[in-house]
Structure formats: C-alpha cells, structure tokens
Amino acid sequence: MSDAILTLDNVTKVFGRADKPVYAARAVSFALHPGRTLALVGESGSGKTTAARLIMREYTPDEGQLLFRGVPLGKGDARALRNYRSSVQMVFQDPFASLNPTHTIRYHLERPLKLHQKGLTSAQRQAAIVELLERVKLDPKLIMPKFPHELSGGQRQRISIARALAVNPQVIVADEPTSMLDVSVRQGILNLLNDMKAELKLALLYITHDIATARYVADDIMVMYAGQIVEWGAVNKVLDDPQHPYTRLLLSAVPDPDRRFDDVRFADELGRVEEIRTLSARPQPETAQAGENHFYRPFPAV
Amino acid sequence: MSDPVLSVRNLNIDYIGAETNFHAVKNVSFDIAPGEFFGLAGESGCGKSTIAFAVSRLHRPPALIRTGSEILVSGRDVLGLNDADLRKFRWREVAMVFQSAMNSLNPVLTIEAQFYDVLRAHGPISRAEARARATELLKLVDIAPERLDNYPHQCSGGMRQRIVIAICLALNPKLLIMDEPTTALDVVVQREILQRIDVLRKRLGFSVLFITHDLGLMVQVSDRIGIMLEGELVEVNDAQTIYRHPQHPYTQRLWASMPKLHGEQTRREPVL
Ligand SMILES: Nc1ncnc2c1ncn2[C@@H]1O[C@H](COP(=O)(O)OP(=O)(O)OP(=O)(O)O)[C@@H](O)[C@H]1O
Ligand SMILES: Nc1ncnc2c1ncn2[C@@H]1O[C@H](COP(=O)(O)OP(=O)(O)OP(=O)(O)O)[C@@H](O)[C@H]1O
Ligand SMILES: [Mg+2]
Ligand SMILES: [Mg+2]
Numbered sequence: 001m002s003d004a005i006l007t008l009d010n011v012t013k014v015f016g017r018a019d020k021p022v023y024a025a026r027a028v029s030f031a032l033h034p035g036r037t038l039a040l041v042g043e044s045g046s047g048k049t050t051a052a053r054l055i056m057r058e059y060t061p062d063e064g065q066l067l068f069r070g071v072p073l074g075k076g077d078a079r080a081l082r083n084y085r086s087s088v089q090m091v092f093q094d095p096f097a098s099l100n101p102t103h104t105i106r107y108h109l110e111r112p113l114k115l116h117q118k119g120l121t122s123a124q125r126q127a128a129i130v131e132l133l134e135r136v137k138l139d140p141k142l143i144m145p146k147f148p149h150e151l152s153g154g155q156r157q158r159i160s161i162a163r164a165l166a167v168n169p170q171v172i173v174a175d176e177p178t179s180m181l182d183v184s185v186r187q188g189i190l191n192l193l194n195d196m197k198a199e200l201k202l203a204l205l206y207i208t209h210d211i212a213t214a215r216y217v218a219d220d221i222m223v224m225y226a227g228q229i230v231e232w233g234a235v236n237k238v239l240d241d242p243q244h245p246y247t248r249l250l251l252s253a254v255p256d257p258d259r260r261f262d263d264v265r266f267a268d269e270l271g272r273v274e275e276i277r278t279l280s281a282r283p284q285p286e287t288a289q290a291g292e293n294h295f296y297r298p299f300p301a302v
Numbered sequence: 303m304s305d306p307v308l309s310v311r312n313l314n315i316d317y318i319g320a321e322t323n324f325h326a327v328k329n330v331s332f333d334i335a336p337g338e339f340f341g342l343a344g345e346s347g348c349g350k351s352t353i354a355f356a357v358s359r360l361h362r363p364p365a366l367i368r369t370g371s372e373i374l375v376s377g378r379d380v381l382g383l384n385d386a387d388l389r390k391f392r393w394r395e396v397a398m399v400f401q402s403a404m405n406s407l408n409p410v411l412t413i414e415a416q417f418y419d420v421l422r423a424h425g426p427i428s429r430a431e432a433r434a435r436a437t438e439l440l441k442l443v444d445i446a447p448e449r450l451d452n453y454p455h456q457c458s459g460g461m462r463q464r465i466v467i468a469i470c471l472a473l474n475p476k477l478l479i480m481d482e483p484t485t486a487l488d489v490v491v492q493r494e495i496l497q498r499i500d501v502l503r504k505r506l507g508f509s510v511l512f513i514t515h516d517l518g519l520m521v522q523v524s525d526r527i528g529i530m531l532e533g534e535l536v537e538v539n540d541a542q543t544i545y546r547h548p549q550h551p552y553t554q555r556l557w558a559s560m561p562k563l564h565g566e567q568t569r570r571e572p573v574l
Contacts, residue, residue: 043488045459045460179485209492211489211563212561215562253488253492256518257517257521257545
C-alpha cells in the first residue's frame with residue numbers, strides 16, 4: 001500500500017466529568033492513503049464526528065497523536081500547520097449550519113478560490129465557480145445569485161461539497177456528505193468523489209450511515225461502537241463476512257425492500273439489540289485477525 | 303372504503319420571487335386513508351417538504367398556495383381555517399416531525415416542560431396529570447420516564463428524535479407527518495423508530511405521511527407510495543408495485559441508480 005498521508009495513532013478523546021467519562025474515541029488508530037477511500041460507519045453517538053474533529057484539529061487528543069506524512073503534528077511548527085490546514089478539507093454533516101445566510105452562493109464559492117488560488121483572474125474564478133456547480137449538478141445561472149435559505153436541504157448540501165472541492169485539497173473528510181441527498185444526486189456526488197480520488201490522488205475519509213454507499217465508494221471500512229473501532233479491513237471482506245456482532249446487527253438493519261417491517265423475523269433481532277449494545281460498549285484492547293486485511297475486536301462470550 | 307383522513311386536490315404552490323415565481327408543486331392530488339402509512343419519495347428539491355408544510359398549514363411567504371387548491375383533513379378545509387380553528391387543528395389533527403427534528407427541541411427546557419407546553423395548550427391540565435401522560439407517551443417510544451427531568455443535550459440524537467415523535471403523538475393526531483425523520487440516525491436506530499411507529503399506528507389508528515428519499519426503506523414500511531418529479535406526482539401505487547413493477551420510467555430509473563450492499567459494484571450513473 002502507498003505511504004499514509006494522515007495517521008491517527010492510538011488516539012483517545014474523553015468528554016464529560018471524571019466520575020462519568022464518555023469515551024468518544026478509545027485508542028483509535030487508522031491511516032488515510034492517497035487515492036484511497038476509508039469509510040467510517042457506526043452507531044449514532046459512537047464517535048465518528050469526534051474522529052473528524054480530531055483530524056480537523058478542533059479537538060486535541062487526550063492520548064495518542066496525529067501524523068501528517070509521517071511527522072507528528074502539533075509541535076508548534078506554524079508552517080507545517082498552515083500547510084496541513086490547506087491540505088485537509090471537511091464537508092460537514094449539517095448544511096444548515098455551515099452556510100452563511102447573509103451571503104449568496106457565488107460568494108460562498110468565490111471566497112475559498114480567492115484565498116487558496118490567488119493567481120486566478122476574475123474571469124477564471126467565474127469559470128471555476130460554474131464548473132464546480134455543474135460538477136455537483138446545479139444550474140450555475142440559477143443558483144449563483146441565490147441565498148442559502150432559498151435552496152432545498154439537498155441543494156444546500158451540494159453547495160458545501162462544491163466549496164470543499166474549490167481549494168483542491170489532498171485529504172477530504174466527509175461527514176455524511178450525502179445523508180440529505182436523494183439516490184440520484186447522491187450517485188452523482190459519489191461518482192464525483194470517486195473520480196477526484198482517482199484523478200487527484202485524494203485521500204478520503206467517508207463517514208456515513210449508508211453502508212451500501214460505503215460499499216460503493218470505499219476501499220476499506222471501519223465499524224465504530226462507543227468510541228472503539230470494533231471491526232476494520234477491506235470493504236468487501238468486512239461486509240461479506242462480518243465477525244463482530246455489532247457489524248452483523250448493523251448489516252441486518254440496512255433497508256431491504258424484500259423484508260416488510262411486520263416480518264416476524266425482525267422481532268428476534270430486536271430482542272438482541274440491547275444485549276449486543278451493552279457488550280459492544282466494553283473496552284476491548286485485543287485484536288483478532290479474520291483474514292488478510294480484515295480485523296476485529298473479539299466479542300465477550302455471553 | 304372509509305373517507306380519507308387527508309385529501310389533497312389540485313395543489314399548486316409557488317415561491318414568489320422578486321423577478322420570477324417558482325412553481326414548486328404542480329397540480330398534485332392524492333388521498334391517505336385512516337390508519338394508512340403513505341410514503342412520499344422523490345429527489346431533492348422536488349417539493350416534498352413544501353407539500354408537508356402546506357398540509358400542516360405551516361407554510362409561510364414566499365410560499366403561496368394558488369386558489370383552486372384543496373386540502374381536506376377529515377373532510378375539513380384546512381386552507382380556510384381561521385386562527386382559532388388553526389390552534390385546535392395543530393397537534394390534534396395533524397402533527398409534524400420536521401426534517402432535522404432532533405434539533406427542534408427547546409435547549410433550555412426539560413423534556414417534561416416541553417410535554418407540558420403542548421398538553422396545556424389544549425385544555426387545563428395539572429402538572430401531575432401532564433407528567434403521567436408524558437410518562438405514558440415516552441413508554442410508547444421506549445424511553446425511560448427518568449428522561450423527563452433531562453435537558454435535550456443530555457439525550458443522544460436517536461433519543462431526541464423519539465422524544466419529538468412522542469410529543470407529536472401527545473394529542474392523538476389523526477395524521478402524523480414525518481419529513482426525513484431518520485436521516486441523521488444509524489440504520490439500527492432508524493429501524494427501531496420506524497418499527498415502533500408502524501406498531502403504534504396499527505394500535506392507535508393514526509395515518510402517516512412519511513417523506514424520505516430512501517426508497518428501499520419506504521417499501522419496507524409504507525402501504526402506498528407516491529413518487530414526485532420536479533413538483534409533479536408522477537406515480538402513486540401500493541408499495542409492492544412500486545418495488546416490483548414500477549410503472550413510471552422515472553421510478554424505474556430511481557431503482558436502477560441505487561447502490562447494492564452485496565455483489566459486484568458497477569458504476570451507476572445519476573438518474574437525470
Ligand atoms: N463537545 C462535546 N462535549 C461533550 N460530549 C461530546 C462532545 N462532542 C461529542 N460528545 C459525545 O461524544 C460521543 C460521540 O459523539 P459524536 O458526535 O462523535 O458521534 P457520531 O458518531 O458522530 O454520532 P452521529 O452519527 O449521531 O453523528 C457522544 O456520546 C456525544 O454525546
Ligand atoms: N423559501 C423559498 N424560496 C424560494 N424557493 C424555495 C423556497 N423553499 C424551497 N424552495 C424551492 O422549492 C423547491 C422545493 O423545495 P422543497 O424544500 O419542498 O424540496 P424537497 O423535496 O423537500 O427537497 P429535499 O429532499 O432536498 O428536502 C426547491 O427547488 C427549492 O429550491
Ligand atoms: Mg456525527
Ligand atoms: Mg425537504
């Protein structure tokens with residue numbers, strides 16, 4: 001595999017009071033590689049966004065460290081930090097909060113172009129904005145003069161994706177970039193991320209609840225529960241031969257039009273959910289290997 | 303067949319702009335029967351939320367409903383309600399769980415206080431009575447009564463979502479509208495919530511208007527499904543027909559563009 005561009009090495013992040021700690025990340029380790037997509041899936045509240053915020057340096061690790069091109073970050077090297085900041089871009093989960101209601105869409109895209117591609121003429125910037133909007137399947141003429149509140153939820157999300165792409169980053173952390181998009185627009189965005197990954201050798205961390213799309217875009221996948229990565233490896237191995245009970249539960253809950261909700265088989269599965277949750281939440285420092293590039297945390301015997 | 307709970311006829315909605323108007327909902331008509339779970343699917347921007355807001359009479363300018371449009375709830379003309387009638391209509395006839403509902407709780411009030419506000423708005427009720435009723439409602443969505451003393455930030459996203467649904471059920475509405483109620487949740491929690499709604503509507507008899515772009519999920523839970531394309535309702539059919547024998551070419555294209563969980567991954571192109 002190619003060299004890692006970004007590595008999390010045993011990172012732990014704890015919230016809450018000392019007597020009631022919440023482990024949002026518990027000894028989390030993974031690496032992002034140029035030209036590869038790593039998917040992160042898991043329960044709501046398991047720590048996925050926390051991992052993203054650690055990468056964006058909005059949180060500092062309580063334990064462990066981040067490495068950029070093999071060099072530990074945060075040793076006060078201002079230039080390295082600036083370089084890091086312009087190389088790593090994030091697409092947020094919530095398009096409502098991440099767009100400024102007082103500015104037009106044109107402004108939202110023009111600003112990063114001005115900041116990060118200073119050589120462009122005004123006409124070139126204009127052309128770049130048009131291209132970005134077309135990439136995310138929006139009509140540039142119609143959309144550029146609009147304000148965020150005049151767009152539907154899905155349209156707004158497409159603007160924040162276009163904005164992240166505007167600065168030609170090397171790493172993109174996408175936190176549920178398509179959760180508000182319908183299948184067909186989602187498809188366009190996923191194809192776009194795939195193309196960018198291949199053409200620009202982007203390293204992508206794709207956080208999602210949609211496991212089918214993770215399958216579609218990702219090379220590798222991690223399953224997170226209560227701050228721990230409970231299973232990880234090549235995406236087809238993990239999804240076709242899941243080892244951890246939480247991974248299995250997650251896969252069984254993926255929407256499947258062949259199974260109605262009044263199907264009796266669901267009743268049994270529902271009965272086991274709480275038990276699987278309780279046991280998955282226990283700290284498990286050991287690792288077991290299921291095959292080449294396929295690992296998991298052994299589940300406590302019941 | 304019994305009279306529909308919701309009857310939408312020739313609904314036309316514009317967004318009024320400075321220069322041009324945008325015709326967001328075009329001549330839409332459909333019915334929802336008592337106890338029915340009706341799904342409304344379609345791509346981003348096709349007008350789903352616009353319809354949901356109009357049905358619950360929460361639409362505001364620049365949205366303008368054209369004359370000739372008709373929305374009837376249990377036979378009553380929703381668009382003609384005056385302010386006093388509207389207060390009785392909200393929550394009691396139609397309750398709506400918004401897109402991004404988990405952020406719609408008031409952050410400075412306890413869960414108990416938020417139940418009290420809704421219950422009190424519809425007739426005198428003591429604190430103790432309200433607490434008892436809230437406990438009962440939380441039980442319906444499988445949340446422990448101790449949570450009544452919590453503030454929203456002390457509850458996880460999935461819990462907040464279920465609490466909003468419980469509040470929406472407080473006054474036994476005839477129609478529950480859910481606009482993308484589970485997009486921010488993992489599939490396990492999503493399934494739990496929707497299965498609970500499915501059980502509840504069968505037990506309590508309310509109807510559901512469920513909006514999502516996840517067609518697979520919609521087929522699992524809906525009785526009938528309407529497919530929207532650019533403001534128009536292009537197909538309405540029972541869920542199994544929408545899945546197994548979609549009639550409209552657009553519905554067929556929607557299915558073809560869905561990524562699969564297992565098997566070979568071929569590149570799929572967007573529908574439009
Ligand atoms: N700033 C914070 N202060 C206190 N607790 C926090 C903070 N941020 C996150 N947490 C807690 O850390 C845990 C992980 O949260 P995080 O947002 O990372 O979850 P997530 O996996 O992204 O969930 P979702 O899928 O719902 O977005 C949760 O229990 C959350 O309540
Ligand atoms: N306040 C507004 N002013 C002008 N146009 C609007 C306004 N709100 C919505 N629109 C437009 O009306 C159309 C329908 O929007 P609506 O929010 O109903 O879509 P939706 O089907 O709910 O989409 P999504 O799946 O993205 O939530 C969109 O094209 C949108 O741009
Ligand atoms: Mg998150
Ligand atoms: Mg909407």
